Amino acid sequence: MKKLIKTIGVALAFSAFASFGAQASEGGALKQVDWSFNGAFGQFDKAQLRRGFQVYREVCSACHSVRLIAFRNLADIGFSEDEIKAIAAEYEVQDGPNDDGDMFMRPGRPSDRIPGPFANEKQARAANNGAYPPDLSLMAKARFGGPDYIHSLLTGYEDAPEGFELGEGMNYNPVFAGAQIAMVAPISDDMLEYADGTPATADQISRDVSAFLMWTAEPSLEARKSLGFRVMLFLVIFTVLFYFINKKVWKPVKRGEQV
Ligand code: HEC
Numbered sequence: 001m002k003k004l005i006k007t008i009g010v011a012l013a014f015s016a017f018a019s020f021g022a023q024a025s026e027g028g029a030l031k032q033v034d035w036s037f038n039g040a041f042g043q044f045d046k047a048q049l050r051r052g053f054q055v056y057r058e059v060c061s062a063c064h065s066v067r068l069i070a071f072r073n074l075a076d077i078g079f080s081e082d083e084i085k086a087i088a089a090e091y092e093v094q095d096g097p098n099d100d101g102d103m104f105m106r107p108g109r110p111s112d113r114i115p116g117p118f119a120n121e122k123q124a125r126a127a128n129n130g131a132y133p134p135d136l137s138l139m140a141k142a143r144f145g146g147p148d149y150i151h152s153l154l155t156g157y158e159d160a161p162e163g164f165e166l167g168e169g170m171n172y173n174p175v176f177a178g179a180q181i182a183m184v185a186p187i188s189d190d191m192l193e194y195a196d197g198t199p200a201t202a203d204q205i206s207r208d209v210s211a212f213l214m215w216t217a218e219p220s221l222e223a224r225k226s227l228g229f230r231v232m233l234f235l236v237i238f239t240v241l242f243y244f245i246n247k248k249v250w251k252p253v254k255r256g257e258q259v
Contacts, residue, residue, distance in 0.1 A: 052212020065116025
């Protein structure tokens with residue numbers, strides 16, 4: 001019994017230490033959003049993801065790509081086949097070579113990856129004062145805090161404090177490492193009109209696009225969580241089952257019967 005209490009004590013101390021560590025390294029600077037996909041049973045809010053895609057298309061896609069996402073993946077967030085065909089057809093995609101050995105442009109198809117705004121990194125830098133707008137597909141996994149970080153970054157622009165030396169063409173944003181970023185604040189109130197009528201405050205736009213980028217980074221999040229739950233359920237049932245089997249098997253021995 002003493003040993004058991006000791007073990008539980010050590011386990012509790014470790015878990016307290018671990019959660020303290022996590023809180024400490026978050027630095028307190030990031031906004032903690034109560035995302036629909038948080039927690040063991042969290043699921044994406046499909047309507048939010050569709051709004052986020054709209055924000056990406058109308059705002060972020062001027063500078064950023066999401067090169068890992070194909071048009072047909074949009075079926076996951078509730079677009080119908082016809083809608084996807086129509087969205088894809090709005091883009092020009094390079095294909096080829098044809099029989100003459102030339103590359104050519106054609107309208108996009110559902111199986112194409114969503115084309116980015118620039119042909120290559122040099123072109124992207126040339127259009128952005130030398131800064132490179134990174135691909136956003138995996139950004140929610142690449143930064144500590146994930147969607148909280150993206151939301152905090154997008155809504156974190158401020159006037160630089162006095163005495164802060166801002167580089168040319170840079171913007172003050174304490175959420176970004178070094179507090180200055182080449183991206184101009186991309187979001188403002190009512191900069192777009194949502195197809196589903198949701199009021200387009202800067203905060204809402206930022207949340208929606210951050211959730212969308214969480215989906216691009218981990219489209220299989222829901223499957224992972226539901227599999228995790230089923231595995232836990234399986235383990236619980238097996239634990240109970242084996243407890244009774246164990247009891248039954250040892251019963252004669254414990255009674256002192258000859259086996
Ligand atoms: C006018 C061009 C432009 C637009 C529009 C734009 N960005 Fe950026 N973005 C940039 C550039 C340039 C950088 C690189 C900044 C740097 O390295 O200083 C960047 C960097 C980022 C980063 C990376 C920050 C990091 O930690 O490295 C994220 C995330 C991001 N943008 C998200 C977005 C989202 C979401 C939108 C749409 C709401 C958007 N951006 C719209 C130009 C743009």
